[in-house]
Amino acid sequence: MIEFVLDGRSKVNTYVQLVQQVKQALRVGMLTPGDQLPKVRDVARSLAINPNTVLKAYRELELEGLVEGRPGVGTFVKATLASAPMSDQAELRGDLVAWVHRARDAGLTPDDVTALVQTTIRASYPRQEEHA
Amino acid sequence: MEYVLETDQLGKRYGGRWAVRDCTLRLPAGRVAALVGPNGAGKSTLLHMAVGLLRPDAGAVRVLGRAPYGDTELLSDIGFVAQDTPLYRDFTAAELVTMGGKLNRRWDAALARTRLAQLGLPPDRPVGKLSGGQRAQVALALALAKRPSLLLLDEPVASLDPLARREFLQALMGSVAETGATVLLSSHILADLERTCDYVVVLSASQVRLAGPTDELATSHRQLIGPRHDGGPIGGVAAVVRASHTDRQSTLLVRTDGPITDPMWTVREPSLEDTILAYLTEGDTRASHSEWGVAA
Numbered sequence: 185m186i187e188f189v190l191d192g193r194s195k196v197n198t199y200v201q202l203v204q205q206v207k208q209a210l211r212v213g214m215l216t217p218g219d220q221l222p223k224v225r226d227v228a229r230s231l232a233i234n235p236n237t238v239l240k241a242y243r244e245l246e247l248e249g250l251v252e253g254r255p256g257v258g259t260f261v262k263a264t265l266a267s268a269p270m271s272d273q274a275e276l277r278g279d280l281v282a283w284v285h286r287a288r289d290a291g292l293t294p295d296d297v298t299a300l301v302q303t304t305i306r307a308s309y310p311r312q313e314e315h316a
Numbered sequence: 317m318e319y320v321l322e323t324d325q326l327g328k329r330y331g332g333r334w335a336v337r338d339c340t341l342r343l344p345a346g347r348v349a350a351l352v353g354p355n356g357a358g359k360s361t362l363l364h365m366a367v368g369l370l371r372p373d374a375g376a377v378r379v380l381g382r383a384p385y386g387d388t389e390l391l392s393d394i395g396f397v398a399q400d401t402p403l404y405r406d407f408t409a410a411e412l413v414t415m416g417g418k419l420n421r422r423w424d425a426a427l428a429r430t431r432l433a434q435l436g437l438p439p440d441r442p443v444g445k446l447s448g449g450q451r452a453q454v455a456l457a458l459a460l461a462k463r464p465s466l467l468l469l470d471e472p473v474a475s476l477d478p479l480a481r482r483e484f485l486q487a488l489m490g491s492v493a494e495t496g497a498t499v500l501l502s503s504h505i506l507a508d509l510e511r512t513c514d515y516v517v518v519l520s521a522s523q524v525r526l527a528g529p530t531d532e533l534a535t536s537h538r539q540l541i542g543p544r545h546d547g548g549p550i551g552g553v554a555a556v557v558r559a560s561h562t563d564r565q566s567t568l569l570v571r572t573d574g575p576i577t578d579p580m581w582t583v584r585e586p587s588l589e590d591t592i593l594a595y596l597t598e599g600d601t602r603a604s605h606s607e608w609g610v611a612a
Contacts, residue, residue, distance in 0.1 A: 190511075195587075198511055229490030232482055233511045234348050238493075 186215060188227055198233055202241035210250065210265035221251060221259040318345045320380060320466050320498040321366060327374030328361050335361040337522045339375070343500060343515065347529075348492055350509045351502040352592055353519035359502040360399060362519065363468050366500070367396045379466055392421050395464035395497070399471045401455035405444025409437055409454045416458055428461040431487070449480025453487060460491050469501040473508065481505075485512055506589045516588070518595045525595040530588055537591045540568040542581040552576035558594040569594040 186209050190201055209215040221242065228235040242259050245251045252262045287297050321343040328336045336358040343349055351359050364370040365377050368384030368391060376383065382390050403412060409432055417423045432439065435453050437446070443454055452472060459467060472488075473481040489512060492499060500517075503509060509516070516533060518526040526533070537557070540550070545559070545566035554573035559566060569586060570576075576583050586594075605611065 225490055225493035228493040229486050231511075232485040232489050234514050235489060235493035236346070236348070236514050237511070 185220065185222060188222065188231060190231055190233075199237045199241040199244070202227075202238065203244050206241075206245055206250070207265055210261070210263075213264075213266050215261050217261050217264060219261045221261070223258055319343060320345045321500060322378045322381075323362075323366075323375065324377075325375035326362070326365065326372055326377050328358075328365060328370060329373045334522050336365070336519075337374075339519075339522075339524050341517055341524055341527045343498065343517075345498050346496060347515040348489075348499045348513050349501070349515035349517060350513040351500055351517050351519060352504065352506065352509070352596070353502075354504065354596065357519045358522045359519055360470050363396075363470050363500070363502060366466075367391070367394050367468055392462060393465045395459035395462050395467040397452075397455045397459050397467075397469045397472055400475060401448075401452050401472075403443045403451060403455060403458075406442050408440050408442055409446075409457075410439035412443065412454065412458060413461065416461055420462055422463060424461050424463055427463075428457045431457045431460065431491075435483075435487070447480070449476050449483060452476060452480070452484050456484065456487060456491075460495070460497075463495065464497055467497045467499045469499070471502055471504075473503065473505060481508070488512070506592060509592075510588045516592065518592055520596050520598070525598060526592075533588065533591055534585065536572055537586055537594075538570055538572050538576060539584040539586045539590065540566075540570060540576065540581040541584070542566060550576065550581070551578055557591075558597055 186205070188202055188205055190198060194201065196204070206215065206221065215221075224235050224238045224242070227233070227238045242251065242253065246253060246259075250261065250263050250265070251259050253259045284297060287300075292300070319342045321341075323339050323341050326336060326339040327334055339358075339362060351362065353359050361370065365372050366379060366384060368387060371385045378384075379390060379394060384390055384394065404415075407415065410429075413425050413428045413432075416428070417425050429439075432454065435450075437450055437453060443451055446454065456469075456472070459469075469488075473484055476484060485508060488499070488501075491497070501513075510530070514530050516526065516528065516530055517524060540553075543566070544561055544564055545568065550570070552572050552574040553568075553570045553576065555571045556568050557571060558569045561567075569590065
């Protein structure tokens with residue numbers, strides 16, 4: 185079972201924060217198919233948030249086919265987001281580390297690197313940008 | 317859509333002064349609504365009319381389709397936590413739960429005892445000797461024991477410290493999830509509202525300035541920053557809620573009816589708090605400098 189944590193300073197909508205946290209847990213393998221999400225009542229109580237907000241987040245995850253609600257039982261994970269196996273990620277990470285070192289040696293600041301990465305992501309994943 | 321609480325040009329007068337006037341609103345079932353406004357705006361008066369403690373002087377209020385004043389049968393469907401949670405202070409929490417069972421036609425004593433036990437409250441101490449936060453929890457547990465369809469709370473967290481406030485809101489949100497009750501709570505602590513409420517009613521100077529679902533308010537309001545504006549129409553703007561000007565710049569909070577495409581304006585999405593404050597300021601009537609005999 186995961187526990188939701190809200191970023192109080194974030195401008196991101198509360199329900200979006202819940203959706204993002206579930207997706208992150210799916211990506212890193214903290215949640216796998218069959219796992220149950222916390223009950224709406226428990227999330228509402230522990231975070232002191234409106235239960236409709238939790239329902240909205242779970243509905244969105246359901247629409248994306250990631251979870252399914254079983255009436256009277258709870259909400260369960262149906263799919264996974266862990267895409268590339270960890271071994272591939274290690275290789276990608278190695279490439280990235282080498283590239284970041286080149287950028288640093290070329291005199292780029294961390295902010296320059298972030299900006300460059302973000303514009304590249306935007307150009308390479310044109311549709312996901314709208315959603316984020 | 318089913319409305320749990322409806323008012324139609326509702327008014328209440330104390331002597332020559334209207335505490336609430338021309339108040340028309342519809343609260344859909346299943347909402348957690350915030351009633352926001354400065355002190356003296358008429359929030360308590362509106363809640364007292366909804367729970368049948370005050371008789372309207374104009375218009376009508378209906379709860380579940382019926383007028384609450386004098387309707388004792390309807391009262392069993394309304395839970396009410398009054399300001400500063402007045403309870404019989406010499407009674408213990410356990411005695412109050414028992415008393416509630418004798419005074420109410422529908423009463424879930426087991427629910428109240430379970431809630432109070434979960435919170436670790438002492439059953440045998442007079443509630444007058446409990447902390448403010450504990451007393452508020454007792455009042456909430458008693459209101460919920462009626463299993464009401466509509467729960468009205470008048471400034472439930474105003475006098476609580478931050479920890480007690482959070483614990484109270486946790487208990488409230490948990491029970492809303494369990495029971496599906498519709499809630500109307502008055503508050504002037506705006507920071508709590510963004511997460512707990514999905515509907516907002518702004519009351520200022522005895523009138524409703526704004527009422528609607530919070531997500532609609534977020535999409536239908538924008539803050540515009542641009543060169544000084546003379547008041548002419550702006551494409552996409554339905555109404556200017558609040559404007560402030562310097563000699564060069566205008567900052568506007570507007571209600572939109574379409575996209576604002578004029579590149580002259582920097583467009584931002586205001587927080588719920590910013591939007592509510594703009595409506596509160598709009599209804600604000602301040603004394604002028606001349607009334608104080610000083611230069612502006």
